[in-house]
Ligand SMILES: Nc1nc2c(ncn2[C@@H]2O[C@H](COP(=O)(O)OP(=O)(O)O)[C@@H](O)[C@H]2O)c(=O)[nH]1
């Protein structure tokens with residue numbers, strides 16, 4: 001039987017959660033901003049080995065500025081988290097350390113990826129020089145716009161989920 | 164009747180579905196989504212797949228989800244609340260879907276405009292911060308760079324004075340004069356730039372001292388009458404004699420405002436007249452309000468450029484004909500602002516410009532008994548009591564060492580000790596009785612201001628009172644204050660010329 005795994009994207013509004021999912025699922029990007037309310041749920045089959053696929057059920061949540069406001073029922077039965085922030089807006093990573101600590105305490109064994117998105121808006125040098133300003137070292141710097149590291153992010157997480 | 168209304172207006176927007184332990188549909192009323200018996204509930208939305216673990220739970224459970232986006236087969240979107248109920252007895256699991264699309268559509272619009280405005284203001288704030296950082300960087304850079312330029316200039320001006328005293332032909336004398344005046348010009352421009360950058364980073368403060376305003380104006384009248392003659396134009400002063408004689412204010416800065424405005428007027432006027440008018444507008448207890456204007460018959464300023472005139476680095480007329488940094492007017496504006504005054508400009512191209520200021524000045528009530536010590540410091544050398552004076556120069560720049568050495572040597576009554584390392588200064592102060600110390604600020608080892616503090620606390624006679632003069636190009640106002648606080652008596656600004664150096668030294672020697 002094919003495994004299906006639920007993952008949730010968390011983070012402030014406007015950081016690019018919906019865009020990352022759209023890029024991953026449909027390979028498209030739009031610069032129009034449509035605010036997500038509640039949850040959109042999308043599904044994608046991911047090949048994690050030559051003969052093995054896992055179907056990722058991706059929950060795109062409304063962004064909150066306080067992670068603890070996330071409705072508990074949404075988090076039910078989650079297999080993995082992706083925490084997204086916008087590297088160009090400090091307000092979206094001000095609480096990064098606390099949020100990550102909260103998640104790792106509450107969901108000890110649930111894999112978690114920390115992602116700095118909108119990497120296309122800054123130079124590589126900027127990222128190198130400023131990687132310590134986010135409080136925590138992100139697992140990925142992605143761009144939903146160019147698609148950079150997006151597949152990598154979801155596929156790597158998917159592999160960890162079936163381990 | 165109500166039943167009729169109910170039939171007309173009430174569309175049931177709630178769907179009931181029951182499923183078996185594998186998540187296959189048992190029954191569905193298909194009010195919103197059409198499902199057949201046996202369909203996997205997951206085909207309606209991946210949402211339900213995430214709940215698979217709860218399909219066969221035999222407990223009383225009621226899990227509520229709000230604001231879930233679902234689509235029907237025709238890709239029509241619904242925003243729904245979903246209840247997921249399991250039961251302890253044999254009853255099948257029940258799913259209730261409430262369609263609240265209208266309500267959530269409204270909520271989405273509210274959230275949209277709220278989020279957009281939050282993000283926009285954050286982005287704006289960041290842009291401002293970025294701009295400000297850039298601006299600060301620019302100003303600090305300019306300030307530091309101008310400092311650095313002052314050091315070598317000290318060498319040039321000081322040695323020009325020394326050179327002028329050697330045997331030279333008239334031709335050579337003329338050349339030195341040219342070098343000196345070029346260096347002075349350069350010094351003025353660097354001074355302008357430094358001052359502008361200080362104004363912009365808010366490091367300039369207005370000091371208060373008692374001075375004769377009338378004397379200042381007389382001096383300006385003299386200088387600019389001469390200048391007008393040379394340029395073959397007229398200079399007129401219209402001065403209200405009722406204005407109090409003495410003011411309490413920052414003489415240097417006030418003078419600079421007048422000079423910059425007058426220089427500007429002269430620069431752009433080749434025929435006609437420059438008029439300086441100073442009128443008393445109002446007089447209160449200890450304040451007098453003046454209307455000041457500088458009018459010229461020069462080339463004028465195009466209307467569209469009037470707004471830019473006080474910006475830094477704008478010289479409207481970019482031709483080679485008018486030299487200068489273009490900072491004169493922005494410095495004026497900065498200084499007038501610091502003095503809480505107002506400045507405006509009116510101009511017509513080809514006719515001339517008028518700069519108008521309105522400034523409050525403080526004046527002492529008792530003008531009669533106000534006596535200003537008017538002795539020239541350099542004359543005080545006639546009152547020297549000793550034959551020879553011991554002077555310590557703590558300075559690491561060889562150029563500056565040479566300059567001081569040459570200047571003092573010509574005077575003939577100084578012994579000069581030179582130490583170029585901060586650490587050796589204290590040692591030397593303990594073992595020698597100096598009459599005066601000239602102290603560079605930036606030195607290897609320990610800084611001059613720190614050294615001064617140490618010297619002041621030495622348990623050696625005379626260390627408390629020995630005059631210590633700073634020689635430095637570090638001239639932000641808070642630096643000056645700090646030097647004074649550390650126990651320095653006075654400051655000699657780099658680049659210095661012979662007269663300034665000697666004036667200050669004689670002032671402090673008894
Ligand atoms: N330049 C750039 N813009 C992005 C990127 N990701 C998202 N955006 C833009 O950021 C805005 C918010 O994106 P969205 O995905 O709706 O953010 P969400 O609220 O976290 O779901 C939209 O205008 C996107 O076009 C990215 O990687 N680069």
Ligand SMILES: [Mg+2]
Nearest residue numbers: 017018035036
């Ligand atoms: Mg979104």
